[in-house]
Amino acid sequence: MNVIVFGGCGFIGSHLVDALRSQGHNVCVFDRNYELFRLPLPDVEYVIGDFGNRGLVSSAVKDIDVVFHLISTTVPKTSNDDPAFDVSSNVIETLCLLDVCVREKVKKVVFVSSGGTVYGIPNTLPINEDHPTNPICSYGISKLAIEKYLFLFRRLHDLDFTVIRPSNPYGPRQNPKNIQGSVSVFLGNILEGHPITIWGDGSVSRDFVYIRDLIDGIVKAAFLKTEHRVFNIGSGVGTTLTNVLELIRVVTKSDPAVIHTGNRSFDVSELVLDTRLAQRELGWAPQTPFLQGLYETWNAMLDHEQYKKVGV
Numbered sequence: 001m002n003v004i005v006f007g008g009c010g011f012i013g014s015h016l017v018d019a020l021r022s023q024g025h026n027v028c029v030f031d032r033n034y035e036l037f038r039l040p041l042p043d044v045e046y047v048i049g050d051f052g053n054r055g056l057v058s059s060a061v062k063d064i065d066v067v068f069h070l071i072s073t074t075v076p077k078t079s080n081d082d083p084a085f086d087v088s089s090n091v092i093e094t095l096c097l098l099d100v101c102v103r104e105k106v107k108k109v110v111f112v113s114s115g116g117t118v119y120g121i122p123n124t125l126p127i128n129e130d131h132p133t134n135p136i137c138s139y140g141i142s143k144l145a146i147e148k149y150l151f152l153f154r155r156l157h158d159l160d161f162t163v164i165r166p167s168n169p170y171g172p173r174q175n176p177k178n179i180q181g182s183v184s185v186f187l188g189n190i191l192e193g194h195p196i197t198i199w200g201d202g203s204v205s206r207d208f209v210y211i212r213d214l215i216d217g218i219v220k221a222a223f224l225k226t227e228h229r230v231f232n233i234g235s236g237v238g239t240t241l242t243n244v245l246e247l248i249r250v251v252t253k254s255d256p257a258v259i260h261t262g263n264r265s266f267d268v269s270e271l272v273l274d275t276r277l278a279q280r281e282l283g284w285a286p287q288t289p290f291l292q293g294l295y296e297t298w299n300a301m302l303d304h305e306q307y308k309k310v311g312v
């Protein structure tokens with residue numbers, strides 16, 4: 001099939017591109033930058049430009065069967081700094097992309113939403129897909145709005161779609177200089193000999209899913225036949241930041257200094273996703289124990305010359 005990955009040069013996108021190539025698809029990538037950690041791949045077509053360039057987006061989607069949408073112009077923290085930018089650059093530009101998909105008769109849109117933010121403060125754990133959605137950051141509201149528009153476009157224009165709500169992915173090629181992705185940020189701090197900053201007392205708990213498991217879930221949800229449209233993908237296990245630090249000490253054989261700061265207003269204190277729907281409908285299951293994923297991530301960081309390029 002002809003597929004395009006919007007945001008295909010980012011962390012999740014670059015691994016998705018690999019999986020799609022290995023399945024024999026013709027892969028095009030739309031991104032504003034090339035990959036940070038690898039040279040451009042010879043069998044991938046790159047369209048380099050901004051998601052807001054509607055002419056370029058429109059021409060990139062010609063003859064495409066499946067559109068994977070992984071662009072986000074914000075992360076939870078930055079989205080609250082400027083919600084108007086968050087909505088215009090994510091929700092409005094996605095609506096333009098969906099119009100193009102209808103016009104070009106795209107068979108399916110796969111949207112990577114956010115299991116960590118669309119639900120808001122959990123009533124129950126683990127959180128299943130039917131849990132109420134009351135986001136406490138603009139990023140989560142925009143992700144949810146896009147999900148709702150996907151339902152609307154299906155109703156109005158018969159545009160098929162799948163939504164993936166990942167928990168907290170980690171793994172090689174996650175930029176340790178970003179503000180999202182605590183595992184990579186912590187490992188990057190250790191590589192540089194810097195202290196690790198933890199928000200709150202370390203009791204905040206997250207559902208860390210290894211990138212290979214997330215990609216397996218995205219690909220299965222994209223190509224397997226199912227009546228369901230929205231899937232949580234996570235490890236199903238909650239790990240506190242204090243536990244993450246303990247495991248990171250073991251993996252890196254180091255004992256970094258730790259600085260505690262205040263809690264962040266846009267964070268929920270606990271997050272664990274219920275992934276039984278994906279397990280039942282897609283025959284998917286997370287395969288990578290956290291410790292193994294940490295070793296793989298750390299070893300990739302140690303091995304990879306390219307990490308030096310981003311100043312780590």
Ligand SMILES: NC(=O)c1ccc[n+]([C@@H]2O[C@H](COP(=O)([O-])OP(=O)(O)OC[C@H]3O[C@@H](n4cnc5c(N)ncnc54)[C@H](O)[C@@H]3O)[C@@H](O)[C@H]2O)c1
Nearest residue numbers: 007009010011012013031032050051070071072073112113
């Ligand atoms: N990493 C996480 O913790 C996480 C968790 C849940 C959901 N997600 C979602 O998954 C998707 C991918 O996340 P990621 O971690 O790979 O992020 P990333 O920042 O590594 O990748 C995003 C890519 O989008 C590109 N991009 C951003 N704005 C653009 C624009 N205006 N025009 C063109 N390209 C643009 C970036 O250049 C980057 O390559 C995002 O939609 C994100 O919201 C991420």
